[in-house]
Amino acid sequence: xxxxxxxxxxxxxxxxxxxxxxxxxxxxxxxxxxxxxxxxxxxxxxxxxxxxxxxxxxxxxxxxxxxxxxxxxxxxxxxxxxxxxxxxxxxxxxxxxxxxxxxxxxxxxxxxxxxxxxxxxxxxxxxxxxxxxxxxxxxxxxxxxxxxxxxxxxxxxxxxxxxxxxxxxxxxxxxxxxxxxxxxxxxxxxxxxxxxxxxxxxxxxxxxxxxxxxxxxxxxxxxxxxxxxxxxxxxxxxxxxxxxxxxxxxxxxxxxxxxxxxxxxxxxxxxxxxxxxxxxxxxxxxxxxxxxxxxxxxxxxxxxxxxxxxxxxxxxxxxxxxxxxxxxxxxxxxxxxxxxxxxxxxxxxxxxxxxxxxxxxxxxxxxxxxxxxxxxxxxxxxxxxxxxxxxxxxxxxxxxxxxxxxxxxxxxxxxxxxxxxxxxxxxxxxxxxxxxxxxxxxxxxxxxxxxxxxxxxxxxxxxxxxxxxxxxxxxxxxxxxxxxxxxxxxxxxxxx
Amino acid sequence: xxxxxxxxxxxxxxxxxxxxxxxxxxxxxxxxxxxxxxxxxxxxxxxxxxxxxxxxxxxxxxxxxxxxxxxxxxxxxxxxxxxxxxxxxxxxxxxxxxxxxxxxxxxxxxxxxxxxxxxxxxxxxxxxxxxxxxxxxxxxxxxxxxxxxxxxxxxxxxxxxxxxxxxxxxxxxxxxxxxxxxxxxxxxxxxxxxxxxxxxxxxxxxxxxxxxxxxxxxxxxxxxxxxxxxxxxxxxxxxxxxxxxxxxxxxxxxxxxxxxxxxxxxxxxxxxxxxxxxxxxxxxxxxxxxxxxxxxxxxxxxxxxxxxxxxxxxxxxxxxxxxxxxxxxxxxxxxxxxxxxxxx
Numbered sequence: 001x002x003x004x005x006x007x008x009x010x011x012x013x014x015x016x017x018x019x020x021x022x023x024x025x026x027x028x029x030x031x032x033x034x035x036x037x038x039x040x041x042x043x044x045x046x047x048x049x050x051x052x053x054x055x056x057x058x059x060x061x062x063x064x065x066x067x068x069x070x071x072x073x074x075x076x077x078x079x080x081x082x083x084x085x086x087x088x089x090x091x092x093x094x095x096x097x098x099x100x101x102x103x104x105x106x107x108x109x110x111x112x113x114x115x116x117x118x119x120x121x122x123x124x125x126x127x128x129x130x131x132x133x134x135x136x137x138x139x140x141x142x143x144x145x146x147x148x149x150x151x152x153x154x155x156x157x158x159x160x161x162x163x164x165x166x167x168x169x170x171x172x173x174x175x176x177x178x179x180x181x182x183x184x185x186x187x188x189x190x191x192x193x194x195x196x197x198x199x200x201x202x203x204x205x206x207x208x209x210x211x212x213x214x215x216x217x218x219x220x221x222x223x224x225x226x227x228x229x230x231x232x233x234x235x236x237x238x239x240x241x242x243x244x245x246x247x248x249x250x251x252x253x254x255x256x257x258x259x260x261x262x263x264x265x266x267x268x269x270x271x272x273x274x275x276x277x278x279x280x281x282x283x284x285x286x287x288x289x290x291x292x293x294x295x296x297x298x299x300x301x302x303x304x305x306x307x308x309x310x311x312x313x314x315x316x317x318x319x320x321x322x323x324x325x326x327x328x329x330x331x332x333x334x335x336x337x338x339x340x341x342x343x344x345x346x347x348x349x350x351x352x353x354x355x356x357x358x359x360x361x362x363x364x365x366x367x368x369x370x371x372x373x374x375x376x377x378x379x380x381x382x383x384x385x386x387x388x389x390x391x392x393x394x395x396x397x398x399x400x401x402x403x404x405x406x407x408x409x410x411x412x413x414x415x416x417x418x419x420x421x422x423x424x425x426x427x428x429x430x431x432x433x434x435x436x437x438x439x440x441x442x443x444x445x446x447x448x449x450x451x452x453x454x455x456x457x458x459x460x461x462x463x464x465x466x467x468x469x470x471x472x473x474x475x476x477x478x479x480x481x482x483x484x485x486x487x488x489x490x491x492x493x494x495x496x
Numbered sequence: 497x498x499x500x501x502x503x504x505x506x507x508x509x510x511x512x513x514x515x516x517x518x519x520x521x522x523x524x525x526x527x528x529x530x531x532x533x534x535x536x537x538x539x540x541x542x543x544x545x546x547x548x549x550x551x552x553x554x555x556x557x558x559x560x561x562x563x564x565x566x567x568x569x570x571x572x573x574x575x576x577x578x579x580x581x582x583x584x585x586x587x588x589x590x591x592x593x594x595x596x597x598x599x600x601x602x603x604x605x606x607x608x609x610x611x612x613x614x615x616x617x618x619x620x621x622x623x624x625x626x627x628x629x630x631x632x633x634x635x636x637x638x639x640x641x642x643x644x645x646x647x648x649x650x651x652x653x654x655x656x657x658x659x660x661x662x663x664x665x666x667x668x669x670x671x672x673x674x675x676x677x678x679x680x681x682x683x684x685x686x687x688x689x690x691x692x693x694x695x696x697x698x699x700x701x702x703x704x705x706x707x708x709x710x711x712x713x714x715x716x717x718x719x720x721x722x723x724x725x726x727x728x729x730x731x732x733x734x735x736x737x738x739x740x741x742x743x744x745x746x747x748x749x750x751x752x753x754x755x756x757x758x759x760x761x762x763x764x765x766x767x768x769x770x771x772x773x774x775x776x777x778x779x780x781x782x783x784x785x786x787x788x789x790x791x792x793x794x795x796x797x798x799x800x801x802x803x804x805x806x807x808x809x810x811x812x813x814x815x816x817x818x819x820x821x822x823x824x825x826x827x828x829x830x831x832x833x834x835x836x837x838x839x840x
Contacts, residue, residue, distance in 0.1 A: 051563065141717040182595070185702050187626060187679040196601065196629055199594035341564035347707035408562070408592040453701060457673060457717065 008357030012365055017057055021362060024064020025369045029377075032069030033384040034392065035082040036220060039069035039271075040328045041212040045396055047205060047336055048403035055340040056358040060366070062336055063312075063359070066329050067366045070271050070312055071115040071374060074305050076385050078107045087271030087308035090279040094293060094300030101296060105378060109241040110298045111305040112374035114253045118306030119367035121257030122264065122313025126320075127360040134321040134349035142454040143464050145322075147474035148267075149447035152324050154481040155268030156436040164485065167436045170427060174440025177202050184449045185456070197412040204441045205335040206404045206413040207420040211434045212328075213400035214421025217393050219428050225389045239375050249302035252282055260307035264314025268439055270327030271308035278307030313363065320344050320356065324443065328435050331442050339407070550610045550785040551584045557772065558614040559590050560599025566808070567596075570643060570770055571615045573802040577793040595619055595680070597629035604635045608775040610782040613639065616773050618682040621826040625833040626680045633822035637778040640790045641771035641818050643803065644811035646744035647686035648725035648754065650737045652714050658738045660694075660760040663720070667696040674698040675709035675718035682768040685829060686743060687722030688836050690757070693764045700836075710737065724768065726750050726807050743767055750807065769811070771818055787815055 011017065031042040042065050050058025073088030078095035091111060098107040140148075156171040180191045181201030192198040256278035263274040282303035283293045293300045315326025316333070323345040325331035334344050342352060349356065374381075404417035424434055458464035466472045557575050559568040568590060575586035591599035596619050603614030616636065623629040649663075657663040666672070674691065676684035679702040691698045703709040706723050713721040714736045729750040731737045741757040742748050743766045757764050774786065793799055794812055803810050813821055 055564070138711060139715050141712065141715060182628070182679070184704065185679060189627070196594040196598050199597070199628060200592070339562060341562050341568075343705050343707055345708065345711075347711050351707065408598075409589050410591060410593065410598065449702075449704065453703075456699070457701065 004353050004357040005361060007354050008359075008361035011056055011354065011358040012060070012362045017060055017362070020053075020057055020061040021064045021366055021369060024061040025068040025366060025373060028065035028068020028070075029072040029370075029373065029381060030384055030387075031065070032072035032084045032088075033075045033381055034387060034389065035076050035080075035084050035385075036216065036389070037069075037392070037396075038085045038212065038216075039066055039073075039087075040208075040332065041216055041396070042069055043329050043332050044205070044209045044212045045399045045403055047209070047332060048399075048406040050336055051339055051406055055337060055342050056355050056362070058336055058340070059333070059355075059359050060362045062333060063363050064366050064369070066312055066333075067119055067309065067363070067370055070309055071112070071119075071305070071370050072381060072384075073308075074111040074115070074301070075108060075381055078111065078301075079104055079382060079385060085271070087275050087311070088304075089272060090275040090304035090308075091301055093279065093304070094295070094297045097294070097296035098298070098301070103296070104382070105238055106241070106245065106298070107296075107301055108378045108382070109238070109375060110245060110249060110301045112371060112378070113241055113246065114249055114256075114302035114305040115309040115374070116367055116371040117250075117253040117302075118257040118260050118308070118310035119312060119370065120364065121254065121306075122261045122310040123360060123364045123367065124313075125258075125261040125310075126313040126316050126363070127357075130317045130321050131349055133317060134346045137321055137346040138350075140322075140346070140470070141468070142450040142457065143468045143471040144474070146447055146450035146454055147465070147471040147478070148322060148324055149443045149450065151474050151478045151481070152267035152439060152443045153447060154478040155266065156439060163431065166430075166432045170432045170434065171436035171440040173423075173427075174437035174442075175444035176440075177207065177437075178204075178441050178444035179448075184445065185452050195412075197410060201445075202416055203404075203407055203413050204438075205332065205339075205407055206417040207441060208328075208332055208335070208438055209400050209403050210417040210420030210422075211424040211437065213396055213403075214418060215424030215428055215434065217397050217400075218421065218425040220389065220393055222425075225393065237379065239378075241375075245298055249299055252286065252299045253302045253306040255285075256282065256303045256306040257310040260310025261314035261317075263307070264311025264326055265317040267318050267324045267326055267443075268435075269311075270315060270329070270435075271311040274311035274314070275304040275308035278310075279304040309367075316359075316363075320348060320359075321346060324446065325439070328438050331438050334442065550782045551582050553611060554584050555582070555586045555610075556612050557586060557588045558599045558603050558612065559588055560592060560596035560615060561590070562592050563590050566643075566645070567615045567617065567770055569806065570803075570808060571772070573799055574642065574772065574790075574793055576802075577796045577799040578789060580798065581789055581792050581796065595623070595628055597623050597631055600636075601629060601631050603773065604631060604775055606775045608637075608778045608782075610774055610778060610786050613772050613774055613786075616771050618685070618768055618825060618829070621822060621829045622680060622682075622685070622833070624826075625830050628680070633819070633826050635776055636773040637776055637783060638815050638818035638822060639772045639774055639783075639786055640794065640815065641769055641813035641821070642790075642794055642810065643770050643808045644744075645724045645726060645768040645770075645809070646742050646748065646765070647683060647690070647722050647767035648728065648742045648751070649687070649690060649720050649722055649740040650710070650713060650728055650732065651720045651740060652716065653736050653738050655719075655738070658740070660740050660757070660762065663740055664694055664696060667694075667698065672696065672698045672720065673701050673718045675701050675703055675712050675721035677706040677709050677723065678702055678704065683722045683724070685832055686766045686768075689766050689832055690722065690743060690762065690764055692832075692835060693762050713737070725754075726809065729807070771813070783815070 031037040043062050050061055069085055070087050073083055073085030074091040077083040077088040077091040078099050081092055081096045083089045095107045156167050180198055182199050183190055259278050260274045263269050263277055289297050291297055315330045318324045318326050319330040325334055337344055401414050404414040405411055407413050454464050557571050559571045561567045572588045575588050579586040591602050600614055600616055603612055606612035624632045657666045674687050676687050701718050709721045712718045725742045725748055732739045739754040741760050742754055743757050743764050745765050
């Protein structure tokens with residue numbers, strides 16, 4: 001393993017790769033600081049820049065954006081009570097009260113250090129545990145992969161926000177779109193209408209660019225872009241957090257980091273869920289909080305920020321070992337790798353070890369960069385919130401079209417992207433979450449081919465699913481994932 | 497970064513064509529893959545003039561599969577060598593989709609000036625039989641085949657059958673599950689052809705690519721897999737696989753302990769290959785110039801080194817030979833698809 005780490009380090013430590021990491025982190029911090037610009041959107045829109053890079057370099061740029069945006073989402077959460085990315089929503093609880101007391105600088109420094117701790121824990125977890133999981137997954141056959149994809153699909157229940165039915169409709173739409181193309185098992189053409197571009201199916205990256213770029217842009221424009229509303233004038237001084245603050249947040253950051261990795265590694269559960277859970281757990285475990293949680297406790301910020309950044313490395317665990325995305329950003333990362341003919345899954349750990357360790361070492365370095373830039377630049381980053389959105393959106397919309405066309409040199413994909421954008425806009429207007437659609441799009445083919453392959457291997461008998469202990473356990477977990485919230489809502493209704 | 501330099505040069509030449517400013521050139525360079533797209537769109541419009549001279553401007557080679565795969569990497573090696581042997585720049589673009597038919601159709605429908613060339617593979621002999629696209633060997637001008645990828649049947653190392661004879665006697669009494677890297681792919685066809693020649697009945701199981709097909713063979717979900725022999729050489733030498741035999745007419749150097757299928761009594765030579773082609777109706781003098789350049793490219797040291805370092809066999813078929821080969825394969829695959837009753 002040491003030799004792989006050294007090989008990864010040599011790959012990372014060259015000027016162009018370092019430049020890409022710095023660029024990624026800075027772009028990520030910039031976009032994350034602006035409410036409405038999410039990590040998912042930024043990664044989707046800038047993906048096309050990586051098509052001509054080698055896969056390792058491309059991943060450095062995208063992971064830099066990912067880590068940077070998930071970190072900097074906390075800055076507007078602290079300053080103007082609006083999370084820059086959904087993952088930073090839990091940071092508001094204690095971040096904004098501190099800012100009101102005039103201690104925004106202290107809150108941002110805490111958030112930076114906690115993000116760093118969470119991020120580093122997650123990358124270490126990724127580096128040491130993912131090879132073990134990949135090794136075990138080599139024994140996975142079609143029934144196990146079907147069960148995993150089914151589990152991922154049931155997570156829609158948890159990512160769908162307020163309304164489970166709306167989440168499921170969105171997820172089913174994604175699954176429907178995924179059926180277009182040549183049937184992977186019989187070669188029959190489905191919904192291709194004689195269009196050759198559709199034979200290999202709808203390009204899911206084009207759909208994601210549309211959903212997260214165009215749809216968000218249309219929503220921003222239709223609700224009116226307000227460049228004046230959110231001025232920040234609080235000055236941030238100082239660079240390093242105080243020793244007493246560091247001592248206070250050390251244990252809670254570490255614990256939240258570990259929890260964040262575990263939550264992030266559940267397919268479909270991303271930084272927002274991780275941060276809410278780690279924040280909630282911190283308030284349950286820490287009884288002696290002064291000031292109490294919700295009134296500006298630094299440990300509250302640390303719990304949320306360590307949790308959401310820890311979910312980034314955690315999300316990469318199922319993504320790289322099983323090819324099943326941990327969250328919506330890692331879904332795009334799968335696409336980024338597939339553009340280079342690199343198929344995430346257990347075989348990756350046998351064939352592409354250098355690439356993997358480049359990713360691990362690079363992601364670690366990215367968190368170091370986030371710590372350095374986050375502490376040194378805090379008084380600049382707060383000004384980013386004042387950037388006029390009216391200047392950013394046109395650029396994003398142009399990048400959406402460029403990204404879709406560059407995907408495989410075909411204008412057709414731009415129309416797919418625009419269509420997805422229009423659909424996403426309508427869905428957003430009616431309060432349908434878009435993340436389940438992405439999960440459906442990516443998991444449906446995995447679920448379908450493995451289900452049908454299992455049945456063809458077993459001669460049509462469903463025994464194959466419950467005679468495999470691993471598949472059985474995962475299927476039972478999936479059932480529980482759906483049943484528990486349903487039972488809970490029924491019982492709360494009857495008691496009310 | 498070789499990939500980037502090629503596409504960046506596409507951006508460069510385009511900006512200078514229009515007398516673009518330094519600023520614009522940088523933008524195009526920065527857009528990388530995007531520059532390719534713009535160039536691809538322009539080639540058609542620029543070809544109005546006379547076409548006696550080849551090459552008179554940039555040559556574009558279309559890889560119908562994605563960056564990083566065999567077709568893409570070898571096409572880039574050909575383009576690199578082509579650029580050093582001509583006065584113009586050579587640029588590779590990836591136009592993927594439709595099992596490769598989208599990119600190949602784009603070339604087949606391009607102006608026949610020789611400035612748009614494409615990469616092709618056995619799939620071009622399959623599209624019409626599988627109903628994927630109305631594109632066949634008659635719709636292109638073959639230039640040169642430059643590599644061959646013989647198929648091999650692999651099983652897991654500790655299985656009960658490690659020779660063709662053992663495998664066949666097992667298959668006579670059991671339903672054998674044969675993994676392939678995709679329905680209707682050249683590897684699926686090779687496996688089916690082999691089973692037919694060997695006189696056994698197998699169940700074909702499709703996986704999304706060679707890696708999952710091999711994983712399924714190693715963990716026991718499938719009994720065997722049909723894959724590219726050279727691609728799995730290292731996994732056979734010191735890994736979890738045993739190769740039963742190679743479907744080729746010569747002993748492979750990379751698999752010194754694996755005999756050919758022919759030497760084990762199954763007379764079959766099949767697999768995949770890669771070739772470059774031009775649009776139909778290419779003027780004869782242009783075709784002659786292209787073929788001469790390709791001969792130089794094929795013999796160039798840089799191309800030889802690339803092929804050797806990346807484990808591609810150098811196997812050549814010139815235009816006439818390739819045309820005959822394509823026609824013969826087209827008929828062969830037609831019969832095979834009928835026998836297998838693959839629907840598409």
